Amino acid sequence: MNGEQAGVRAGQAVSGELPVLCLDVRRVLDGVPAHPIRAEFRFDAVSPMVVSVMFTPWRGRGVTWRIGRELLYRGLYEESGEGDVQAWSVQGEEGEVAWLLLESRESSAVFELPVAEVGEWLEATYKIVAAEAEADALDWDAFLGELLDDRERPDDRPAVPRSLD
Template structure:
């Protein structure tokens, strides 16, 4: 994929995060790998503990907006927080089926900011929609089986 006459590349970053889950008193720290692929320019993938079964897709701008204030609603919400250990970005993942079940992921804000800066250098904010292959997306949706 070309952006501004150059090849836009995939960006990833692995970081240690704190995890809290509803109904569980203690949870171990985890690793999270954030992946931005210009082929899916509006989203990023978040893989927990290197397990694809533990992957979530969230909006790149949702995470970026959450660095400066509350962002999102429903099953994914993001907001910044200053702690004694440093600045973090909280990401809450919830299930619409059971609002009492949720996971709070606490990311180191400086690492998230560096990752997003690299991702926005590949595909600047505001041009993502120009890169979406709508014909390919519709064809894929029509051929996928549940």
């Protein structure tokens, strides 16, 4: 992000409207922040444990990642997550930032996130659904469907466990 905060837009939760945060983040290559990417953070009270983030490069198609809300929040201030999604705070050129690591089978990327903006947005989501109320507000069928992306098996049959003999 540049120091002018251009490209930052945060919606406020008012009368059913859920907050959306759009900002320009930088992809980190070889430990140096570069390559600006548009990131759109969305929160849905139906699936309060998850934040959806769409990363869109200036040229090309975007990709959406679903990240644990608590993992992202903790990662702004300390090491958080393991495996495919991790976040941790670092001191950046323009103040306090956090790095977000996303890995898939095909590729991986690290993004620099501004702690103040993302932290403020996440706090607004916790005002909509408090951390201790996440499980109560969760529609488990919708949550699991979203995580699995509602994909059917190719032959539309349930998986049959194999014997390990």
